[in-house]
Amino acid sequence: MEAPRHDTRGIVDPSELLTRVRFRRHEPAEPLRRYVEWYWLIDWDLPEPYASHIVPHPSVNLTFQWDEAEGPPYAEVTGVALGLYTRKLTGRGRVCGVKFRPGGFRPYTPGTPTSRWTGRALPAEEVFPTATADAARTIVTPTDDHTRVTALDTFLLALPHTPDPQADLAMALVRNIRTDRTVRRVGDLAETHGLSIRALQRLFSTHVGVSPKWCILRYRIHEALNHAGTHTDIDWATLATDLGYADQAHLVRDFTATVGVPPGAYAQGTEGRQRNQK
Structure with missing residues (x-):
């Protein structure tokens, strides 16, 4: 592990x-x-x-x-x-x-x-x-x-627990989503692991608590948030493509809905605060 x-x-x-x-x-x-x-x-x-x-x-x-x-x-x-x-x-x-x-x-x-x-x-x-x-x-x-x-x-x-091969599979699948940026579609993830889309969705609902699509989107936002906080002069269109978005507008929409501010404004605010702390 x-x-x-x-x-x-x-x-x-x-x-x-x-x-x-x-x-x-x-x-x-x-x-x-x-x-x-x-x-x-x-x-x-x-x-x-x-x-x-x-x-x-x-x-x-x-x-x-x-x-x-x-x-x-x-x-x-x-x-x-x-x-x-x-x-x-x-x-x-x-x-x-x-x-x-x-x-x-x-x-x-x-x-x-x-x-x-x-x-x-x-x-x-x-x-x-x-x-x-x-x-x-x-x-x-x-x-x-x-x-x-x-x-x-x-x-x-001291807590009792029951080993569960399906839990092991769910953990492995989420780790795959998190670490492999090429995982962009639920259907492709299901096919790669020999599961139907419905079986994959049931597995995630029971063992993870959210859908595989939610996990894919959430890790995209994590990457964008990290990028916005650690880089300057960001090419948002290129980043959107790298993260699997159809275009920059979709990245901006998801980031804003999740974080509360557009990614550009977040990046500028973070950069300003970091300068003030120096």
Whole structure:
């Protein structure tokens, strides 16, 4: 399995976020890596509120959170968010998150299609009875990363799960979409892997929570977002072609609908903020 990546794909204006919070990724214990992509830890202590924005991956997340001014620690399951995910950060707080691989949450909830969680955030105790307030406190209150990561390992290793070859297939297919920019059509993906389009759609609905077409489009936006945040003098027409769009207008439309601003405006705003931080 892949080790945690160090890119910031999906984070809107990552340089701005990283000036506000401490963000780290850690590998889970080896037996968990089949289904868990990484742990992500965030701590903040802010003089004024800040809203972070994420273009989510097709992953389910289990988070243990503590907003110190709001109340005691708690745990939450967040399904794949279909639009921009916004989290308002205030005062002092921290999150210890578990990012499951796309398709990797299903073995922990074998009786429930992953699409049930799509677009939802709910108390984790409704999904995992052991995700109590006491469990959240054990995980999120230690000050050092090692203790938090060990507590996450302990919690997850105790969860029952059912190995599922279909989950393994779903994880492999989503990884194929993410890493191979030539994957542009659902029909071609299905044919390459010996599946009908309908069977592929059912597999993704049950194990990933979103359609294969949604995954293809979402990873295109991740690439465009990353490009807009790290390059200047972008040839948007060429980028649109490289990402598999019919034309630049389709890229602009999808980017604007997902991120909230056109890609050119986003790139200019990011470049300006980066200059001001130097």
